[in-house]
Amino acid sequence: MVRIMLACAAGMSTSLLVTKMQTAAKESGVEAEIWAVPEADVEKNVGKFDVCLLGPQVRFKLKAIQKIADGKWPVDVIEMTAYGTMNGKKVFDFAMDTYNNFYNK
16 A cells, blocks of 8 residues: 655646545555645655655645654655646656655665
């Protein structure tokens, strides 16, 4: 089970993306829990996710959230075009690449 958390300004703009990512996970045969939170709630969720992806609108928070993750969990920013087009497969694949690159060193 891979736990993927998305963080954006209010946690609402990513809800459609979460649904599309869940579909992509099923189609890929990957058991995944995917959810979205406002970026202000990231710290409350530390330890509950394996990967944290930030929406492009909160990319300026990357360093602060990486500091909260303390090198124990990967944090990255979703590519703007994939986010803007709500490309769930592309974002899911990015999450899995981030996951594999971090945990399979």
